[in-house]
Amino acid sequence: MTYLLIDNSNTRTKFVLSTPEALLKERRMIPTREVSEERLDDALKGLHYDAAVVCSVVPRVADVLRNWLTRPSHFLSCDSRLGVGIDYPSPRQIGADRLANAAGAVAYYGYPCIVVDFGTAVTFDVIGPERTYLGGAIAPGLASMGDYLARNTALLPAIEPHEPKHAIGTSTVEAMHSGAVYGYRGMVKEILAKLEEEMGKRPTVVATGGDAALIARGVPRIDHVDPDITLNGLRMVAGLNL
Numbered sequence: 001m002t003y004l005l006i007d008n009s010n011t012r013t014k015f016v017l018s019t020p021e022a023l024l025k026e027r028r029m030i031p032t033r034e035v036s037e038e039r040l041d042d043a044l045k046g047l048h049y050d051a052a053v054v055c056s057v058v059p060r061v062a063d064v065l066r067n068w069l070t071r072p073s074h075f076l077s078c079d080s081r082l083g084v085g086i087d088y089p090s091p092r093q094i095g096a097d098r099l100a101n102a103a104g105a106v107a108y109y110g111y112p113c114i115v116v117d118f119g120t121a122v123t124f125d126v127i128g129p130e131r132t133y134l135g136g137a138i139a140p141g142l143a144s145m146g147d148y149l150a151r152n153t154a155l156l157p158a159i160e161p162h163e164p165k166h167a168i169g170t171s172t173v174e175a176m177h178s179g180a181v182y183g184y185r186g187m188v189k190e191i192l193a194k195l196e197e198e199m200g201k202r203p204t205v206v207a208t209g210g211d212a213a214l215i216a217r218g219v220p221r222i223d224h225v226d227p228d229i230t231l232n233g234l235r236m237v238a239g240l241n242l
């Protein structure tokens with residue numbers, strides 16, 4: 001049995017083949033704003049799979065995928081079997097990627113845990129001691145903050161975030177690296193401290209997403225960095241729902 005796992009988030013839509021037991025090396029990516037039936041035909045040419053599992057937080061793309069997929073498919077939602085309970089007032093509000101993260105994190109790292117997903121937004125997802133999704137926090141992603149600055153100022157360029165050489169930046173770009181990376185790490189530390197305060201029992205903290213490695217380097221409280229949490233969560237959901 002081969003699955004096509006699709007993680008449709010706001011910046012990138014990732015495609016990975018997997019067996020029920022493990023992710024395979026076949027991976028594709030389409031920038032989310034470029035997803036169309038033609039792009040899907042082109043990018044996924046030659047990939048063979050028996051069924052697809054999708055977590056989508058972009059309704060336009062979910063519709064394109066629904067029309068395009070010909071094999072049996074499952075679109076992850078709060079109604080899916082996740083291997084995790086949901087203890088949340090409005091479960092339908094929860095982003096499907098956050099539920100995929102919860103499924104993957106519990107399977108690989110246990111609970112209670114917090115998953116920090118550094119995407120277009122950074123999401124903090126809390127799984128409590130009863131193995132239930134409890135909620136969390138959402139803040140602007142690192143790249144989103146950088147894009148905002150470049151778009152809304154006359155003299156600040158767009159920068160690729162990387163480790164600052166000094167806290168005291170001695171150029172515009174160095175000052176922006178210092179502000180972005182140290183500022184972001186400070187934000188993550190404070191949010192984790194507040195979440196942990198409310199959780200009582202010490203959770204495992206797992207980071208994922210495009211900026212995870214850079215930010216986690218300066219946040220000791222992050223126990224693991226795992227780029228494949230969302231995709232492995234989708235793989236678990238496939239086994240439970242297809």
Ligand SMILES: Nc1ncnc2c1ncn2[C@@H]1O[C@H](COP(=O)(O)OP(=O)(O)O)[C@@H](O)[C@H]1O
Nearest residue numbers: 009010011012013118119120121143209210211
């Ligand atoms: N393969 C990559 N190479 C370089 N930067 C990346 C890569 N993947 C993600 N990023 C960075 O992380 C940010 C979030 O990407 P991603 O985690 O894919 O977002 P989302 O999950 O919201 O689509 C991107 O805006 C980019 O700055």
Ligand SMILES: CC(C)(COP(=O)(O)O)[C@@H](O)C(=O)NCCC(=O)O
Nearest residue numbers: 009010011057093094095119120121
């Ligand atoms: C918060 C998110 C935008 C994160 O998505 P991403 O940054 O991975 O594109 C996504 O999980 C979402 O659209 N959630 C719906 C609102 C909620 O979870 O409360």
Ligand SMILES: [K+]
Nearest residue numbers: 009097117119
């Ligand atoms: K994501």
